Amino acid sequence: MSARDEILANVRRSLHVGGEEAPRRAAVAARLSQPPRGLIPARGQGEPARQIETFKAEALRAAATLAQVAAASEIPAEIARYLREANLPATLRIGADPRLAGLDWAGTAVEMSHGPSDGHDINAASLAFAAVAETGTLALVSGADNPTTLNFLPDNHIVVLFAADVVGDLESVFDRLRAKYGAGAAPRTLNFITGPSRSADIEQTLLYGAHGPRRLHIVLVGAP
């Protein structure tokens, strides 16, 4: 008997089931194909404008910084400003996402490079798939557009977020995923990011910049 069959047989023996019982199978199939909504806290709910305000407050609470621009065309200037004011080198690595790569970066003094990170990049920018108002959390998905290594290896991570992509809760992000990737499917990596990297492993002292980015800066685009 394979270990798989043995373990499943042991589970069934303990549960006093055979595994073929129709009501059990139906209950599992129903839950998987139509996931029931759990309890959604009120904090992230409300009109889009209120959700954006909640998102901003919660993201700042998680020690992210945030700036707002009215239109996508203003993104390069805002990122250049951020790097300058934080005394960071004027370099930036981004993926292939046309909503970032297609912007006019030539008008800034920022030296651009493209692709995943090999650990030598000081600054990177990514575009968020969505964001969660309830906890100030960004959601980023893997792929050539926004390589996952950009989220973790650079010292400073800048995330561009379009206001229309702010949703109330994690569940609403999952709805968007199901719409994009299909039911029962998910991107290879989905990163929920709430503030910059931190550790409290030395005498419970909170320190930023453990292994991931020391700074997380959010550029919110098109919010009212």
Next chain:
Amino acid sequence: MTVAPTSTQFKDNAHEALNDARLQRALVHARNFIPRRSAAAERMPEFEALRDSARDIKNHTLAHLDLYLEAYEKKVLETGGHVHWARDAEHARKIFLDLCHARGAKRVTKGKSMISEEIGLNAALEADGVEAVETDLGEYIIQLRGEAPSHIIAPAIHVTRDDVEADFRKAHRDLPESRDLSQPEQLLAEARGILRDKFLTADIGVTGANFLIAETGTSVIVTNEGNGDLTQILPKVHVVIASLEKIVPTLDDAAQLLRVLARSATGQDMSVYTTLSTGPRRPGDVDGPEDYHVILLDNGRSAMLGGPFEDMLRCIRCGACMNHCPVYHQIGGHAYGWVYPGPMGAVLTPSLIGVAEGGQLPNASTFCGRCEQVCPMRIPLPKMMRHWREREFERHLTPAGARYGLGVWAFFARRPTLYRLATQAAMRALKLASRNRGRFASLPLAGGWTAHRDLAAPQGSTFQAQWRARSGATR
């Protein structure tokens, strides 16, 4: 680093811990978790209802675990991943070592994983000539010290800043001796630099999983440092080691559990990084692992289902029970003698390594009930500790002195008249012996108590006698 269980010597371990001044200094920080958790819970009006929701999800999952495991496996295979089923710790180690051999792996980076501690992975890798590198800061510190974690989410909570500086100076010999390491920031920066190289040159990255999602075949890790992510996106192979009960049905179910996990653990609303991984690198991807493996570990869990300890399988390893445990606060995690400390460890350890090895641990409780009050999954930990005490007694594993004492008490308790006479005589005798000082600084046969505190001396009559007198007076 996994050590052989010393849980049978719990009393001696605890005694040593109480007399360890350095440990006692470090343990002060363990209490910081209490106000953080309560602040986070208060900030979320729906928190108590979310606990109910989380409990119900896990109960449903455990009742259908066989079917959700099959559904989960099917999804992992569909996305190009591999699933290995491991009966026990030895089997899991073999599966992992076979993967190392097949890939010619020389260096393995590790995200924080209690399951890897449970199966003793680091020692097995070391014996096989494979370098295992813990990358969570706390785990890295204790790996340098050759210790096991003393807390499930703060593994180095027993270590002081001074210790870390000494450990780093000893381990990082290539760095200038004159460097300043007096601040925690400097220690963190040094570990970050050293481990960055390890991340970039590892052959395999291994992580645990907070949840495995059947709907999509996804593994979830929750971290604050980002080390788990660097562990799993940089090497060519990502191996997830997780036990059976980590399964949850859907993404929505995972969202419910996430809402109680970080709040109960560190008091954050969300940990910094919650990462969902589904299969290996896909066409068009420019980073991520080429191979994705899951080792599904049973190691005693299937036998816990359907029995008195099934509720323990709801545990999401937040650490709230030990953060609020007066016994843990006094003795720390190592005294428990195996991988899982605190109230959850006192229940889980005898289940996983047997009541003969772990049966002492359920005695490490004052039954104050705080663990159950704060457990996000509403696990009745005190009730289960009582179950284990009963089993320990039934199997004659209780120390002879305690058994004899209970036998004597039972003899009198079954004979009420004799009990009254004997207690009356004893109360009078003790009152006389106390010479009206009201307390005993030492007393024959009660040294275990009086060594640490005075024993209050009886006032001369028994509780029953006083009760009778009082109810007679009020009538």
